[in-house]
Amino acid sequence: GNSVTQMEGPVTLSEEAFLTINCTYTATGYPSLFWYVQYPGEGLQLLLKATKADDKGSNKGFEATYRKETTSFHLEKGSVQVSDSAVYFCALNDQTGANNLFFGTGTRLTVIP
Amino acid sequence: DTEVTQTPKHLVMGMTNKKSLKCEQHMGHRAMYWYKQKAKKPPELMFVYSYEKLSINESVPSRFSPECPNSSLLNLHLHALQPEDSALYLCASSQASGRAIYNEQFFGPGTRLTVL
Numbered sequence: 542g543n544s545v546t547q548m549e550g551p552v553t554l555s556e557e558a559f560l561t562i563n564c565t566y567t568a569t570g571y572p573s574l575f576w577y578v579q580y581p582g583e584g585l586q587l588l589l590k591a592t593k594a595d596d597k598g599s600n601k602g603f604e605a606t607y608r609k610e611t612t613s614f615h616l617e618k619g620s621v622q623v624s625d626s627a628v629y630f631c632a633l634n635d636q637t638g639a640n641n642l643f644f645g646t647g648t649r650l651t652v653i654p
Numbered sequence: 655d656t657e658v659t660q661t662p663k664h665l666v667m668g669m670t671n672k673k674s675l676k677c678e679q680h681m682g683h684r685a686m687y688w689y690k691q692k693a694k695k696p697p698e699l700m701f702v703y704s705y706e707k708l709s710i711n712e713s714v715p716s717r718f719s720p721e722c723p724n725s726s727l728l729n730l731h732l733h734a735l736q737p738e739d740s741a742l743y744l745c746a747s748s749q750a751s752g753r754a755i756y757n758e759q760f761f762g763p764g765t766r767l768t769v770l
Contacts, residue, residue, distance in 0.1 A: 575758070583764070640685060640757045641702075647695070649694075
């Protein structure tokens with residue numbers, strides 16, 4: 542079956558610290574992988590994506606690399622800002638035709654000045 | 655236009671009320687979704703419409719009734735809800751499923767529903 546396991550939160554970092562949020566997945570076939578971000582009181586926004594092994598998704602200083610050998614898609618940012626405080630969801634699309642998204646449990650990030 | 659809009663932003667209703675949530679997109683997407691999100695949880699899929707036809711109903715109680723009147727609009731009709739139905743209701747859209755490499759889902763801002 543399909544599932545996403547995400548690093549438990551909450552995570553609290555000081556501004557300019559390095560961020561890693563771990564995400565591993567189980568899937569049949571060759572899924573596409575996504576990171577979504579949800580700011581307080583808002584819906585989900587796609588942060589970045591990768592569609593095949595070794596692809597690197599990047600956006601707004603965030604990066605994640607699709608690692609098939611370790612079934613991982615860890616989110617990283619070199620220097621976080623207060624405005625990055627949000628909940629981050631890792632997700633996969635199993636591409637079996639139903640286009641269903643399977644979400645991880647979410648990781649709440651708080652960045653303090 | 656890469657936006658999914660949802661109205662209302664907030665809704666408070668009693669258990670005997672009938673109300674509707676609305677979702678609209680103008681990206682030419684032919685798949686639309688309703689999700690329910692409880693606090694501190696990921697979104698849970700409720701319904702999927704593909705080419706205006708209901709393709710997935712994730713065993714949602716009949717007090718939730720979806721409707722897709724055309725390719726741009728998606729409604730969720732609510733009747734006789736329970737307090738535990740209070741949640742953020744998210745709409746999303748994407749290209750219809752098929753042989754695409756991936757079909758990114760675009761989410762709306764959500765309707766925060768409180769059932770008293």
